[in-house]
Amino acid sequence: MAEGKLILHGVASSTCTGRVLVALLEKGVEDFELKVVNVRKGEGKTPEHKALQPFGLIPVLQDGSLTLFESRAIIRYIANKFEGQGTPIYGSTPVEKALVEQWLEVEGQNFNAACKECLKYAAASPVDQEKLAQAMEKFSKVLDIYEARLSDTQFLAGDFFSLADLSHLTTGWKLFDKYKQGVVCFEGRPHVKAWWAAISSRPAWKRVLEMI
Incomplete structure (x- = not known):
């Protein structure tokens, strides 16, 4: 493939594809193509796609x-x-970068x-309200840790918006906003x-x- 426009294979409604789209736009990258691959329709299992992503995702x-x-x-x-353009979302010092990485890991492994x-x-x-309540109880323990962290800093890695915050947007939006669980999640957690x-x-x- 020749150098040129970035090609992103996925679909905007996917939480993982959405994560990448936000990063591109935060960095001011407009010259990219979103090539739709709908895994729910089996498009991830085609030989062409699996040549790019062997797990079909x-x-x-x-x-x-x-x-x-x-x-x-x-x-x-x-x-x-794209370090020199758009929002500086990866930190500017070794300490900031380490904290971004730490909270990216927290997002991926816990949140x-x-x-x-x-x-x-x-x-x-x-x-199933009973099972939802049980899952929310486990999630609340994660949010309590976030509340403690965010009582000291505006964002997760410090007082600057970063990849660590950005990575929460797609999954968080579905639970907090689309399925309207934000009221429960934010109760008693003003910093979150x-x-x-x-x-x-x-x-x-x-x-x-x-x-x-």
Whole structure:
């Protein structure tokens, strides 16, 4: 593949593809193509797609000779490649970068898993209220840790918006806003509520919502 426009394979409604779209827009990258691959329709299992992503998942980013998958790896790449433009989302010192990485790990290993467990029940029809309550109880323990952290800093890695915050937007939006569990999650957690209001009001995220 020749050097030129970035190609992102995925679909905007996917939480992982959405994560990459936000990163691109925060960095001011407009010259990219979103090539729709709908895994729910089996499009991830085609030989053409599996040549790019052997597990048949999305997203995949192509940048010249580079083919990259796993959304958090992709957003790190975007932050580094376009370091000199857009929002500085990866930190500017070794300490800041380390804290961004730490909270990206927290998001991937703790927040994301617990949030998706809640979504499994919140998005069901009919909703199993007992199982949802149990999942929310586990998730609340994660949110309590976030409340403590955000009582000291405006954002997770410090007083600057970063990949660590950005990575929460897609999954968090589904639970907090789409399935209206934010009221429960934010009760007694004013710093989490303020943090979510700040990151979910960013123009780049609003543009991604328009694509969904």
